[in-house]
Amino acid sequence: MTLRRLETTRRSFLAGGAGLAAGALAGFPMPALAKNRPVRVGIALPRTGPLALFAEHLPFVMDQVERATKYTVNVGGSDRLVELVIKDTQSSPNRASQVALELILDEGVDVILASGTPETTNPVSDQCELNGMPCLTTEAPLEPYFLGRKGDPAVGFEWTNHFYFSGTQAGGAILEIFGQVETNGVVGALWPNDSDGNTFAQIYPPVLAERGMTLSDPGRFDMPLASYSAAVAKFKADGVEIVHGIIPPPEFTTFYNEAIQQNFIPKVLYAGKTSAFPSALETFGSRAHRLVTEVPWGPQFPYTSPITGQTAAEVVEEYHAASGRQWNSQLGFKLAMFEVLFAGLARIEDLDDPQSVQKAISSISDDTVVGRVDFSKGPFPNTAVTPIAGGQWLEGTDFPLRLAITENTFAPDVAIEAKTLPMLSA
Incomplete structure (x- = not known):
């Protein structure tokens, strides 16, 4: 049989089409x-x-999954096709909540996947929780995901499941990187008024104090922010030599350009949501050299995909080879999202019973390309923590930048390749 045509194929997804994507390209022969x-x-x-940038790998990963699975899965003893219904959240929490509701009420889906920071995962998960819809999410640190939803660690959530690195461990990895560079210990904070920023503002100051470090904090701010000049001025006045930010690429570009203009180059510069993406850094040329980042996945990680065998x-x-673009860590998590999905679908006893679907997903304890995903171990109910290393961008060969692993406290299977170096001075 052939899978009926939905609104958009992966090919049109690559071309920028909106709406739905079929589990296989319409017109391709499918198994009977x-x-x-x-x-x-x-x-x-x-x-x-x-x-x-959190969505750029989806077409490639969908093609990989199709090649390996033909988008079929055995559910309760019967082979079934898998249809994907894709919605764009437009990077907006309100839009994410809306599209989740559309998927539940209008599209008749059996399970929802969501990825791309707490601004996506949290509102989608909340809608699923309210409507009894099984949900699998990733690409948001565990603490902003769970605590940002006001989750009770003693109770958890009934319908939502999440895997990614722990913000506490990522923070620890970044702090270990900070400690590899000789500085005065003064840390400038760029923590916005969102789930990530508010979580870091709550948990980070006492951790810095325990390490004898001093915090320079301009306070929470709403994005987009037209200018970061006030923050740069405060950092200069306070003698900041380390910057810790949690801001997306457009915001980081504004901040870093103004910092360069004001001749403010810290010895260590980290920007979560940006510094893991080489394509967001290339515009700075050599100014991107020695930026540091957490590394939740990369070619250095010694894991294999259970779907592709790679x-x-x-x-x-x-x-x-397929895209001509440089990898970033979300490539691994996009693939792992499908790995966990298919492992969960294969465990379902009754597809028409949402509780059976949720039970199947929450019972996952499987190896993936990003490491083992085990929802029974937490640290919160129905969450799984994956390894997190730390690294630094250096001058590249095949691409303008290359990422060297410099810290592996929370990813001991990943080999250290270099020691963190201070930023190049102005």
């Missing part, structure tokens, strides 16, 4: 299946807006 309804999977992620390094190599 019993007359069972397909599994409908909703996907909410930021295809446009300041968080769009190592992390082989996934990266194929992505480079």
Whole structure:
């Protein structure tokens, strides 16, 4: 049989089309299946807006999954097609909540996937929780995801499941990187008024104090921010030599350009949501050299995809060949999202019972390309923590930048490649 045509194929997704994507390209021959309804999977992620870099790998990963699975899965003893219904959150929490509701009420999906920072995962998860819809999310640190939703660690949530690195561990990795560079210990904070920023503002100051470090904090701010000149001026006045930010690429570009103009170059510069993306840094040329970042996944990670059979390094190599673009860590998590999904679908006893679907997903304890995902271990109910290393961008060869692993406290399977160096002076 052939999968009926939905509004958009992966090919038109690559061309920028909006709306739905079929589980396989319409018109391609599919295996003959019993007359069972397909599994409908909703996907909410930021295809446009300041968080769009979190969605750039989806077409490539969808093609990988199609090649390996033909978008079929055995559910309760019957082979079924998998249909994907993709919605753009436009990098807006309000829009993310809206599209989640559309997937639940209008599209008749059986499970929802969401990825791309707490601005996406949290509102989507909240709608699923309110409507009894099984949900699987990733690409948001565990603490902003769970605590940002006012979750009770003793109770948890009934319908939502999440895997990614722990913000506490990521913060620890970044602090270890800070400690590799000789500084005066004065840290400038760029923490906005959002789930990530408010969480870091709550948990980071006492941690810095315990390490004998001093905090220079201009306070929470709403984005987009037209100018960061006031923050730069405060950092200069306070003698800041380390900057810790949690801001997306457009905001970081504004901040860093103004910092360069004001001759403010800290010895260590970190910007979560930006510094993990080489494409967001290339515009700065050599000014991007020695920026530091957490590394939740990369070709250095010694894990294999249960869907494609490829190592992390082989996934990266194929992505480079297919796209001509440089990898970033979200490539691994996009693939892992499908790995966890298919592992969960194969455990379902009754597709028409949402509780059976949720039970199947929450029972996952499987190896993935980003490491083991085990929802029974937490640290919060129905969450799984994945390894997190730290690294620094250096001058590249095949691409303008290359990422060297410099810290592995929370990812001991990942080998250290270099020691963190201070930023180049102005």
